[in-house]
Amino acid sequence: MLEIRWHSRAGQGAVTGAKGLADVVSTTGKHVQAFAFYGSAKRGAAMTAYNRVDDHEILNHEKYMNPDFVFVIDPALVYTTDVTINDKPETVYIITTHMSTDELVASQPKLNGKKVYTVDCIKIAQETIGRAIPNTPMLGAFMKISGMYDIEFFKESMKRILAKLPPKIVDANMDAIQRAYDEVK
Amino acid sequence: MADKMELRDVEVWDGNMAASQAMRQVQIDVVAAYPITPSTPIVENYGNYLANGYVDGEFVMVESEHAAMSGCIGASAAGGRVATATSSQGFALMVETLYQASGMRLPIVLNVVNRALAAPLNVNGDHSDMYLGRDSGWIQLDAYNPQQAYDLNFIAFRVAEDHEVRLPCMVHQDGFLTSHTAQGVKTLDDDTAYNFVGEFKPMNDMLDLDHPVTHGVQTEEDWHFEHKARQHNDLMTKVFPKIEAAFDAFEKLTGRRYNIVETYNTEGADAVVVCMGTSVETAIEVAKELRADGKKVGVIGIRVIRPWPHAQIAEALKGIKAIGALDRSSPNGTFGMLYNELAGTVVNSGESKVLTNYVYGLGGRDLTKVHLREIYAELLANAEAGKPTTPLQQLIGVRGPKISFH
Structure with a gap:
């Protein structure tokens, strides 16, 4: 079982990202789950979304999770929420920030000794899509770090999932995924 | 079209x-x-x-x-x-x-x-x-x-x-x-x-003007x-x-099979939880893990709530010694609905069973696998003792001092 927790702000696309990832994974024959904690969260409120992936039918519906991966798609959440809660020694972090990984860990001691990768999904999204929607670039970074799928296969799959959007926006998302894939450190 | x-x-x-x-x-x-x-x-x-x-x-x-x-x-x-x-x-x-x-x-x-x-x-x-x-x-x-x-x-x-x-x-x-x-x-x-569903076939329909019918009538003690x-x-x-x-x-x-009462590993089980919704699946996952440890536990999921499947549940509970009724609704002054319905179903079964009630998950509170393991441990103790070893009704996953009744 692979488990992922997303830290996001409502409106940044974590739910769409989690569902998009689940959709891609599902096409490869694996079982998936994508869900989120909503509450009555308003745009901008801190929230979490989740993915589970397994070779077998997923029966577990508890919200509690010891994640294998933690995605942080808003830079400030590293300081205002505990992104390390319920982690395990092998948990891998992919965090959106304009800082280097060393600078980030120095600024948030909780990340000390953990497997942390950084990428500026906000900047990438602004420069490609034109809006600070950091969900698709995070998935590009995840493909690089996890080696889950070939990036070309992943982009083709995401094209299908984003097909309702105008072609220009779809292309911009593909650029964003590729850039995050190339730039994550 | x-x-x-x-x-x-x-x-x-x-x-x-x-x-x-x-x-x-x-x-x-x-x-x-x-x-x-x-x-x-x-x-x-x-x-x-x-x-x-x-x-x-x-x-x-x-x-x-x-x-x-x-x-x-x-x-x-x-x-x-x-x-x-x-x-x-x-x-x-x-x-x-x-x-x-x-x-x-x-x-x-x-x-x-x-x-x-x-x-x-x-x-x-x-x-x-x-x-x-x-x-x-x-x-x-x-x-x-x-x-x-x-x-x-x-x-x-x-x-x-x-x-x-x-x-x-x-x-x-x-x-x-x-x-x-x-x-x-x-x-x-x-x-x-x-x-699979087929074309809708109306009956006593008001738009069938050749056969006038009345809907929503008043009947007093006569009818x-x-x-x-x-x-x-x-x-x-x-x-x-x-x-x-x-x-x-x-x-x-x-190829997908549904049953009026869904059972998992109830054959030869000492203890089962009876629940509804997503909790059934999480409980199956926990029961599987406990079975691997040699614990005889199972799960009963209610698929049809009304009409209440009295006979099917009685059959599923045959030989089971301890039952945990898991209610995800505040009973507000009594036992949970599942506890009461199950009590009505097992009381005439001719078998002695220990039935206890757990109220959980109100307002979206998480039901964790840890909770379910604790419940199974208590139910197995009840099965072993042949009588309740816990209060009959317990609230689980709620903060503050433990709340239980009877």
């Missing part, structure tokens, strides 16, 4: 999407709805299908859930296939009309995305609204995941609209835990799905009891055979 929609064999859908797609595929004549969290996307998606030409029927926007069900009742009495969706406060506002629908023998399908009832206001999932509907004369089916929310809609239309049944049917799913959780859903193509008795009789005797037949036909079509 409505356009067909191309679906992949497996779509990644949440429970709301699954329910709305099933509603589209059966080609409903009238949906009157007033959206409410967490069932809103069912209504939203359905409106979308209709606006884009995938549905031929009518969508009626109304001013409240009371009006939504009233509109459904009117349309159903007129002689059409009718359905809607709601949750929580909306369901509560519908209650008066729910009894009208069942009393008038109108085969309406209602998707209920289960959510807590205020106060305090809460949008998350528990079974308060589902429990509120249990005396309303409706058939109640319960889905544990998005696949089942999809499948059970077809079962609901087929059973409710059967001329020997003609009773409305609710399809329940857990708010957010199912309704907003995307999982793989195996789909039926549009024609196959529609044909009221006879109407209610007939309705109760049909619920008790006619519904289960039709559900069984629908489950059999559905298995033949899809």
Whole structure:
């Protein structure tokens, strides 16, 4: 079982990202789950979304999770929420920030000794899509770090999932995924 | 003629999407709805299908859930296939009309995305609204995941609209835990799905002007009891055979098997939990892990809540020594509904069983695997002792000092 927790702000696309990832994974024959904690969260409120992936039918519906991966798609959440809660020694972090990984860990001691990768999904999204929607670039970074799928296969799959959007926006998302894939450190 | 929609064999859908797609595929004549969290996307998606030409029927926007069900009742009495969706406060506002629908023998399908009832206001999932509907004369089916929310809609239309049944049917799913959780859903193509339910055949329809009928009459002590008795009789005797037949036909079509009472590892088990919704699946996962450790534990999931499957549950509980009834609704002054219903079912079984009650998960509070392991440990101790080793009712997963009764 692979488990992922997303830290996001409502409106940044974590739910769409989690569902998009689940959709891609599902096409490869694996079982998936994508869900989120909503509450009555308003745009901008801190929230979490989740993915589970397994070779077998997923029966577990508890919200509690010891994640294998933690995605942080808003830079400030590293300081205002505990992104390390319920982690395990092998948990891998992919965090959106304009800082280097060393600078980030120095600024948030909780990340000390953990497997942390950084990428500026906000900047990438602004420069490609034109809006600070950091969900698709995070998935590009995840493909690089996890080696889950070939990036070309992943982009083709995401094209299908984003097909309702105008072609220009779809292309911009593909650029964003590729850039995050190339730039994550 | 409505356009067909191309679906992949497996779509990644949440429970709301699954329910709305099933509603589209059966080609409903009238949906009157007033959206409410967490069932809103069912209504939203359905409106979308209709606006884009995938549905031929009518969508009626109304001013409240009371009006939504009233509109459904009117349309159903007129002689059409009718359905809607709601949750929580909306369901509560519908209650008066729910009894009208069942009393008038109108085969309406209602998707209920289960959510807590205020106060305090809460949008998350528990079974308060589902429990509120249990005396309303409706058939109640319960889905544990998005696949089942999809499948059970077809079962609901087929059973409710059967001329020997003609009773409305609710399809329940857990708010957010199912309704907003995307999982793989195996789909039926549009024609196959529609044909499983078939064309709507009206009965006693008001638009059949050659055969005038009256709906919604007044009967006092002269006839009221006879109407209610007939309705109760049909619920008790006619519904289960039709559900069984629908489950059999559905298995033949899809390979997916449903049962009136779902059992996991109950053969030779010492202790079982009885629950509903997503908790059934989480409990199965825990029971599997405990079985691997040699613990004789199982799970019973209630698939049909009304009519209450007394005989099927009694059969499933044969030989079981300890039962934990897990209620996801505040009983507010008594034992949980499942505890009371199960007590009624096992009391005449001739076997001695220890029955205890756990109230959990109110307002969306997580039911964790750790909770379930603790419950199983207590139930196994009860089975061993042959009597309760804990208070009869316990609240689990609630902060503060332990709360228990009796």
